[in-house]
Amino acid sequence: MKRMLFTIVMLGMVVTAHAGQPPVSVSDARMRWLPGDLPMAGYFVITSNAPGRLRLLGAASPAFGDVMVHRSLEESGVTHMAHVDGVDLNPGQSVAFAPGGYHLMLMGRTQELHAGEEVPVTLRFNDDQTLVVNFRVTGAQDE
Amino acid sequence: MTGCAAAARASGSRFLIVLLVSLLAACGQNEPPWGLRNISGFMPSLDFTLTEASDGATVHGKDFRGKVVLLYFGYTHCPDVCPTTLALLRHAVKALGTNADQVRILFVSVDPARDTLAQLKTYAAAFGPGVVGLRGSADELKAFTRHYRISYGYGKPDSRGAYEVSHSSAVYVFDREGEIRLLIGSTDSAPVITGDLQRLLAETPGASM
Numbered sequence: 001m002k003r004m005l006f007t008i009v010m011l012g013m014v015v016t017a018h019a020g021q022p023p024v025s026v027s028d029a030r031m032r033w034l035p036g037d038l039p040m041a042g043y044f045v046i047t048s049n050a051p052g053r054l055r056l057l058g059a060a061s062p063a064f065g066d067v068m069v070h071r072s073l074e075e076s077g078v079t080h081m082a083h084v085d086g087v088d089l090n091p092g093q094s095v096a097f098a099p100g101g102y103h104l105m106l107m108g109r110t111q112e113l114h115a116g117e118e119v120p121v122t123l124r125f126n127d128d129q130t131l132v133v134n135f136r137v138t139g140a141q142d143e
Numbered sequence: 144m145t146g147c148a149a150a151a152r153a154s155g156s157r158f159l160i161v162l163l164v165s166l167l168a169a170c171g172q173n174e175p176p177w178g179l180r181n182i183s184g185f186m187p188s189l190d191f192t193l194t195e196a197s198d199g200a201t202v203h204g205k206d207f208r209g210k211v212v213l214l215y216f217g218y219t220h221c222p223d224v225c226p227t228t229l230a231l232l233r234h235a236v237k238a239l240g241t242n243a244d245q246v247r248i249l250f251v252s253v254d255p256a257r258d259t260l261a262q263l264k265t266y267a268a269a270f271g272p273g274v275v276g277l278r279g280s281a282d283e284l285k286a287f288t289r290h291y292r293i294s295y296g297y298g299k300p301d302s303r304g305a306y307e308v309s310h311s312s313a314v315y316v317f318d319r320e321g322e323i324r325l326l327i328g329s330t331d332s333a334p335v336i337t338g339d340l341q342r343l344l345a346e347t348p349g350a351s352m
Contacts, residue, residue, distance in 0.1 A: 032222070032226050032227075032230075033269075034219075034222065034226060034266070034269065035265040035266055035268075035269050036262065036265060038219055038220060038222065038262075038266070039220055039222040040222050041222035041223040041226070070223070072223045072224050074312050074329055077311055077312055077313055078294055078309050078310065078311055078312065079224045079309065079310060079311070079312040079329075080298070080307060080308075080309035080310075081221075081223065081224075081307050082307075099223060099224070099227035100223065100224055100227065100329060103222070103223045105222055105223075106222070107305070140226060140229075140230065140269035140270055141230050141233050141234075141269070141270055141271055142230065143230055143231065143234060143333075
């Protein structure tokens with residue numbers, strides 16, 4: 001019993017030590033390779049396990065000079081992109097950053113990238129919470 | 144069509160002939176529906192003068208007669224919708240197997256200020272064979288897009304001079320004779336596109352519409 005209590009206390013400390021990391025799960029993180037230094041798009045599915053509302057505010061990556069949260073919109077057959085200040089996540093909610101919708105706009109490559117590589121991207125949330133996610137670089141032609 | 148053929152054989156009296164004519168007319172309209180949106184006759188036939196990015200040569204719409212053409216307008220600084228669309232089209236065309244060579248995907252830049260021929264060339268090549276990057280001067284582009292009523296526009300440049308380009312999201316499908324036939328929308332899947340392309344490729348010249 002004492003041992004169990006000790007474990008629980010320890011677990012509590014582990015959680016406290018990582019208070020800067022939001023309780024979210026991220027899957028299918030990928031970015032589509034494009035030639036030269038053209039901006040690339042990053043996609044992923046994020047699910048919030050936070051008890052309250054969480055807000056994704058931005059992202060950064062050592063492989064890019066600038067990363068922005070963007071959203072593609074289609075209105076009367078015309079596509080355009082818009083910068084978004086943040087994306088709200090309600091408790092238990094999943095949001096897909098997917099082609100034709102929300103995506104990370106990755107600009108100004110600081111290094112050469114190749115399909116198959118993994119690139120770390122730090123997602124930034126409210127209350128200074130951050131999460132580092134490895135994005136897989138996919139080929140231009142991959143679906 | 145079996146029912147139509149049966150109706151034709153059953154002809155006899157004048158009344159039946161009248162009935163038969165109207166039946167056959169109905170049969171003609173009852174061609175199986177296309178998976179994509181049928182826009183036959185709603186646009187001029189394929190006609191333009193632009194520069195091909197791969198070799199800098201001047202090309203005309205009529206140079207693509209004999210091929211089924213997928214016409215798409217975009218720009219290389221478009222990281223989301225344009226690559227996604229091109230990858231989708233490439234998958235749909237690749238699935239045609241040996242017939243893939245009978246189709247050309249024309250990617251026309253609506254951002255000639257940033258899209259140099261060299262940049263457009265590497266961009267088009269990244270999406271595989273059969274993808275043709277095309278560039279025109281601002282005037283050539285304007286003439287082309289006005290002719291087809293394609294809209295595009297430029298956003299305000301940011302502090303680094305980067306700007307967003309809004310553009311038509313549709314892909315226009317022209318048959319081997321350069322006539323407009325189908326429209327690919329953002330929700331159409333690769334198998335649906337492949338199926339309709341197969342049907343277009345199987346048409347004998349002169350049998351369209």
